Every structure is written in C-alpha cells, then in structure tokens.
Amino acid sequence: MTLAVKQPPAADRVYTHVKQGVLERRYEGGTLLTEGELAEAVGVSRTPVREALLRLEVEGLIRLYPKKGALVLPVSAQEIADVVETRLLVEEHAARKAVPAPAGLIERLEELLARQKKQAAAGDLAAAAVTDRCFHAEIVRSGGNEILSRLYDQLRDRQLRMGVAVMHSHPDRIAKTLAEHEEILDALRAGDAEAAVGLVHRHVSWFSHLARGRSDELHHAAGRSPGGRRALAVWGIGVSVYFVAVIFRTSLGVAGLDAADRFHVNASALSTFSILQLLVYAGMQIPVGLLVDRLGTKKVLALGAVLFTAGQLGFAFSPSYGMALASRALLGCGDALTFISVLRLGTRWFPARRGPLVAQFAGLVGMAGNLVSTLVLARLLHGIGWTPAFAGSAAAGAVVFVLVLLFLKDHPEGHEPEPLPHQGAAYVRRQIAAAWREPGTRLGLWVHFTTQFPAMVFLLLWGLPFLVEAQGLSRATAGELLTLVVLSNMVVGLVYGQIVARHHGARLPLALGTVGTTAALWAATLAYPGVHAPMWLLIVLCTVLGACGPASMIGFDFARPANPPERQGTASGITNMGGFVASMTTLFAVGVLLDATGDDYTVAFSVVFVLQALGVAQILRLRKRAARRERERLVASRVETVHVPV
Structure with missing residues (x-):
C-alpha cells in the first residue's frame, strides 16, 4: 500500500520557492515577480502567494508594489556593512575562544574546506556559498555560546545571498577565499589565537571593501561621462x-x-x-x-x-x-x-x-x-x-x-573595467x-x-x-x-x-x-x-x-x-x-x-x-x-x- 506524501501548506511552498530563487540568484535583484506567475509556477491559487510575499517582505528580501508585483531587492551597501560589523563582533570573539582547538573541530573544518574546494572546481557557487557559511558557523559554535550561535544563524540567509552574489560578481574571489580558509585552519591547528583573529578580521572585512568600492564606482560614474x-x-x-x-x-x-x-x-x-x-x-x-x-x-x-x-x-x-x-x-x-x-x-x-x-x-x-x-x-x-x-x-x-x-x-x-579572471x-x-x-x-x-x-x-x-x-x-x-x-x-x-x-x-x-x-x-x-x-x-x-x-x-x-x-x-x-x-x-x-x-x-x-x-x-x-x-x-x-x- 502506497501512502500519500503530505505536502506543506501552499503558502509555505510559495515561500520556499521564492526564497530559494532569491538566494540561488534565479531571481536576481531588480526582478519584478507577479502573483500570477508565482501561482502558476508553484501550482497554487493567488491567496497563498500573497501570504508568502508578505512574509518575504518582512524578511527584507522583497518589496511589494500594489498592482505591480514584488520587487526582489538588490543587496545594498548598508546591508553588507551591517552584516560585516555583526560578523566581526561574533567571529573574532569565537576564533579567540576556539583556541586551543579540539581535534573534532579541526576535522570538521578540514572536511568542509575539502567540500568547498570540490564545489568551486565544479563551478557550483551556490553550494560553495552554503559550505562557506558552514565553515564559519562551525568556529562560532565551538565557542559554546548558544546565544551567539543563534544570532549567527539568524544571519544565514543574508550571508548566503551575499556570498553567492559576491562569488558571481568576483569569480576570482573564490580561490582567495579557499586560501584564506586554509590559513585560518592552520592558525587554529597551531593554537595561535591572535593570528586566527587577525585572519578572520581580514577575511570578513573584504565584504566591506566591496561595498565601499561599489559606492566609489557609482560616485565616479555620476561624474563627467566619457566622450x-x-x-x-x-x-x-x-x-x-x-x-x-x-x-x-x-x-x-x-x-x-x-x-x-x-x-x-x-x-x-x-x-x-x-x-x-x-x-x-x-x-x-x-x-x-x-x-x-x-x-x-x-x-x-x-x-x-x-x-x-x-x-x-x-x-x-x-x-x-x-x-x-x-x-x-x-x-x-x-x-x-x-x-x-x-x-x-x-x-x-x-x-x-x-x-x-x-x-x-x-x-x-x-x-x-x-x-x-x-x-x-x-x-x-x-x-x-x-x-x-x-x-x-x-x-x-x-x-x-x-x-x-x-x-x-x-x-x-x-574608466577601467574590473578585470575578468580566466574562466x-x-x-x-x-x-x-x-x-x-x-x-x-x-x-x-x-x-x-x-x-x-x-x-x-x-x-x-x-x-x-x-x-x-x-x-x-x-x-x-x-x-x-x-x-x-x-x-x-x-x-x-x-x-x-x-x-x-x-x-x-x-x-x-x-x-x-x-x-x-x-x-x-x-x-x-x-x-x-x-x-x-x-x-x-x-x-x-x-x-x-x-x-x-x-x-x-x-x-x-x-x-x-x-x-x-x-x-x-x-x-x-x-x-x-x-x-x-x-x-x-x-x-x-x-x-x-x-x-x-x-x-x-x-x-x-x-x-x-x-x-x-x-x-x-x-x-x-x-x-x-x-x-x-x-x-x-x-x-x-x-x-x-x-x-x-x-
């Protein structure tokens, strides 16, 4: 006898569909989603679509426009700056507390790093971004502070979205990310807390440089146009x-x-x-x-x-x-x-x-x-x-x-364009x-x-x-x-x-x-x-x-x-x-x-x-x-x- 598999509620299915699409960049920043399109894509009526979109607006992933649809919000410089500031506070503290690192932590980090290298080699940047977050979350959890761990987990979606966006816009960055993860792991193996904290600071701060660089680029573009x-x-x-x-x-x-x-x-x-x-x-x-x-x-x-x-x-x-x-x-x-x-x-x-x-x-x-x-x-x-x-x-x-x-x-x-790495x-x-x-x-x-x-x-x-x-x-x-x-x-x-x-x-x-x-x-x-x-x-x-x-x-x-x-x-x-x-x-x-x-x-x-x-x-x-x-x-x-x- 075959038992029917119970599906999640319709609103949850729409919520998951849109959220995954945003995080995986199938719906990029600037995309306007309509209720009719989403209802057809998921196979539901429009009522649960509205409920799901309201939840996503509260989370800051979309903005609703009456009679037009839901705009997928691009990642903003302010959002990056806020997340980077919070990550630095949490991760520098966690890196210091992780020393001396137990053998189990080192093994888990080695496994995650090996997985991320395989994903990067295969060009699966979305999966590499997930593993990137897991690498950092493992260090935070090792500190034993449940409140900080929960706070860090609340940043998960924003980090995933930023990570994928950054990897796609700077595909050369993934190689540097892997090298920096290797350096952090070496510092933890050696029991050097100050080196680990410094490496984490440099690694995480790169996102803020990205935001500032983009702001400078837009400021420059607003000036005298070429001609x-x-x-x-x-x-x-x-x-x-x-x-x-x-x-x-x-x-x-x-x-x-x-x-x-x-x-x-x-x-x-x-x-x-x-x-x-x-x-x-x-x-x-x-x-x-x-x-x-x-x-x-x-x-x-x-x-x-x-x-x-x-x-x-x-x-x-x-x-x-x-x-x-x-x-x-x-x-x-x-x-x-x-x-x-x-x-x-x-x-x-x-x-x-x-x-x-x-x-x-x-x-x-x-x-x-x-x-x-x-x-x-x-x-x-x-x-x-x-x-x-x-x-x-x-x-x-x-x-x-x-x-x-x-x-x-x-x-x-x-007006030099950013150099593209070999692909x-x-x-x-x-x-x-x-x-x-x-x-x-x-x-x-x-x-x-x-x-x-x-x-x-x-x-x-x-x-x-x-x-x-x-x-x-x-x-x-x-x-x-x-x-x-x-x-x-x-x-x-x-x-x-x-x-x-x-x-x-x-x-x-x-x-x-x-x-x-x-x-x-x-x-x-x-x-x-x-x-x-x-x-x-x-x-x-x-x-x-x-x-x-x-x-x-x-x-x-x-x-x-x-x-x-x-x-x-x-x-x-x-x-x-x-x-x-x-x-x-x-x-x-x-x-x-x-x-x-x-x-x-x-x-x-x-x-x-x-x-x-x-x-x-x-x-x-x-x-x-x-x-x-x-x-x-x-x-x-x-x-x-x-x-x-x-």
Whole structure:
C-alpha cells in the first residue's frame, strides 16, 4: 500500500520557492515577480502567494508594489556593512575562544574546506556559498555560546545571498577565499589565537571593501561621462576597421558575375561564396562577444584586421573555386570580429544615452564602406582586372591594423573595467544562458533577423543579377540603384538614430513599419504585370531597402538595456546573429530556386516573405515580455540602495 506524501501548506511552498530563487540568484535583484506567475509556477491559487510575499517582505528580501508585483531587492551597501560589523563582533570573539582547538573541530573544518574546494572546481557557487557559511558557523559554535550561535544563524540567509552574489560578481574571489580558509585552519591547528583573529578580521572585512568600492564606482560614474574629441578619435579608429571589413565583405556584390565567369560556376555555387562567408560570420558572433568581454576591443580588432586582410589577398590570387571559398571563409572570420568590438568600444567611450546614435553611426560607416565597394571597387575591377583590384584593396586592411596597434585604447583613463579572471566552459555557458534568458536579448535577435536580410541579400550578391537579368537594366544603371540603397541607408540611419534616442517607445513601430513597407514594395515589384517593373518602382524599392540596415540596429537597442556591462559583448553577439542567419538562409534559397526554376526571380525572391513572416511572429510573441522586463529594471533603478554588481 502506497501512502500519500503530505505536502506543506501552499503558502509555505510559495515561500520556499521564492526564497530559494532569491538566494540561488534565479531571481536576481531588480526582478519584478507577479502573483500570477508565482501561482502558476508553484501550482497554487493567488491567496497563498500573497501570504508568502508578505512574509518575504518582512524578511527584507522583497518589496511589494500594489498592482505591480514584488520587487526582489538588490543587496545594498548598508546591508553588507551591517552584516560585516555583526560578523566581526561574533567571529573574532569565537576564533579567540576556539583556541586551543579540539581535534573534532579541526576535522570538521578540514572536511568542509575539502567540500568547498570540490564545489568551486565544479563551478557550483551556490553550494560553495552554503559550505562557506558552514565553515564559519562551525568556529562560532565551538565557542559554546548558544546565544551567539543563534544570532549567527539568524544571519544565514543574508550571508548566503551575499556570498553567492559576491562569488558571481568576483569569480576570482573564490580561490582567495579557499586560501584564506586554509590559513585560518592552520592558525587554529597551531593554537595561535591572535593570528586566527587577525585572519578572520581580514577575511570578513573584504565584504566591506566591496561595498565601499561599489559606492566609489557609482560616485565616479555620476561624474563627467566619457566622450569628447578624444572619444571620437579613438572610436573613429575602431569604426575604420569596420569600414574596411564592409568593403571586403560586399566586394563580391559588384563582382558576382565576374566571379561566375572566373571560376566557371552556376548560381548555387556562386551563392556559396556569400553563404560560407555569412555562415562563418554568424557562427562566430557569440564567441566574438565572449572574446570582446574577455580580451577587450583592441586585441580583437587587431586580430580581425589580420584575418580579413589575409582573406582579401587570398581571394585576389585564388586560382580555383576551392581556394576562393577558403579565402572568403577567412575574410568572414575577420569580419565577424569587427562590429561587436565597435559597439563595445562605443559603450566604453560614450555616455549610455548616446548608445542608439553610436550604433546607427557605426551602421552608417559600414554603409559608406558598401558605397566604396559599389563605386570604387567596381570601377577598379573593370579597369585593371580581378587580381590588381582585390590585392590593391587589401592595403586598406594593413593601414587600419597599424592604426589599431598604435593608437586604439580600450577605455578612457579612469574608466577601467574590473578585470575578468580566466574562466572555463562553465562560465561561458552561464554568460550565454544569462544573456539568452533576457527577453530583450531574444527580441533584439528577432528584430535584427527580420529587418536586415532583405537589403543584405540585395547588396551582397543577388541585387545586381536581379536588376540586370530580371529587370533588363545595364550594369551602370544597376550599379546606380545599388548606390541608392547605400545612400538611403546612410540618411535613414541618422534619422532613426535621433528618433530612437529621443523616443524609446518608437523602436518597435519603426522596426515593424520598415518590415511591412519592405514586404509591400517587394510584392509590388515581383508581381508587376509587365515584363519589367517601371524605374520609379525600382527607385522606391531601393530607397526603402536602405532603411533595413538602420532598422536592424534597433535590435541592439533592445538587447543593450537588458544586460549588464559585463554581458554586453555576449548579448550583442547573440543579437547580431539574427540578420546574418536570415541573410545566409535567403542567399542559399534564392540560388537553389534560381537553378530549379530556370532563373525565375519572382519565385526565388518570394522566400523573403517567408522569413519576414517568421520574424514578425516572434517579435509579436516577445514584445510584451521584453517591455515588462524593461519596466522591472526601471523600477529597480529607483530603489534607493547601492547595488552589488551581480
């Protein structure tokens, strides 16, 4: 006979669920919890949820906001200071009384220290924080004072929460903690009471240094923001690397027909050049984000310049299709290292309010590179030939590489970020998972996915063949229309940047409006009843395609405020994957459909509508969650506490 296991009361289950979530950082400081979400998560009605939240508010873990929900309170500097002061009073007294230490105490401390080392090695920081508290509590209990032991136990939850927060924000601290525990244990073994007290004081006082350091950091941040002429000069060097990368990336757009003749390939094989390049680019976005967070922008941009210059040179001298493919892959690898680095450089050198303008201006400079490719490289290609044109353009890569090495700085003086210690695969997984959990990151990815690819596909490969072969235009006229796309992009980028910087609520309407207008004009062009669409319609289409790039930058304006500074590179990498995955898919699909239908561009370009529909569906699905999360962060920013960086 199986006996039913009696569950705890509903309010207790909700209380335990939320409290564990706060202590284990599943609900971080600044998260707004709603009664409905908690009731669904635990499987209870809303009444016990309210009871549990009231208990948690009394304990100081949350703050209730009528009709909004419960805000998880961040760990404040004052809370840390109070806990540290109490711990010092209790633990210094306990360490002195523990000498001479009985053998049983030494054995228990050795066992706890060994357990904490294993937990730290496995990356289980929550468990390591629990064991850390047990280590100190064991010393306190050894003094035999029950009142002090109970007082120390009352600090348990606050210590656990702080311990996990500190270990996550300072992952290098765990190694130092273990070493200091070892020193305290050695002093107790040796019977040296004064040494044990001094070591405990140094060990516990570190939390107060953390609080003071964070306060100083916020005070400094409230002062003069970075910016000015020096910021423009340094960022100009970084964005020049991106400028050259875009020239190299889009060079195939004006050389597509020449490449088909040079390597004797059909439409599918020709599209493979761009597909492989974008595949490498998209696949590297998250690793690049992690690299930028780890190494800084200077090293990553320098490496990118070396790789894309080598790829452009290789493409110039490639004697075969296979060698040319390898060169484009190398170029894509270097190209992938540039844009995320430029975005990070902008966040280091300019105030946060300038973020939308900085991102749009970076996109504008990229379009200027596209313009150079369309006008200058195209003329060189048909004037001096394939190898001299591509090899000569590679000199620009060498120039920007030297500029980066000599003059680029990762950050202004006095705004140095905290150095990140070396981390393994567990850290990488946590970094990616934390960025992906934010609805703003995912919304940014889908906005980028849906807006960027129509113009990217048009400029990167299929625009020139479409205008020449399907619309009957000359190469010169087709080149002028491609130039119009680029010029439109540059103008619209400035307009969109100003609008988003001043009116944050305009982000989604701008993005969806661009998608809808682009789809309508593509449909009108492809379905036009005549043999060729009229010139005025092609001009309008190319003008609107120019808005796709600026609209894709809006994706970063969703991801940026959703993530803390130490995750900006990772979040930007995830977002930047969207448009390039869509572009890669469309490039391949158009090539396959052209071969299958005998160069029917109407059928081939219809794939654009499929990807746009998918993207819009995901944007509509995520928009409310992302907006709610942004409101949570806004509420959290108004809580009058100094936050521990978590």
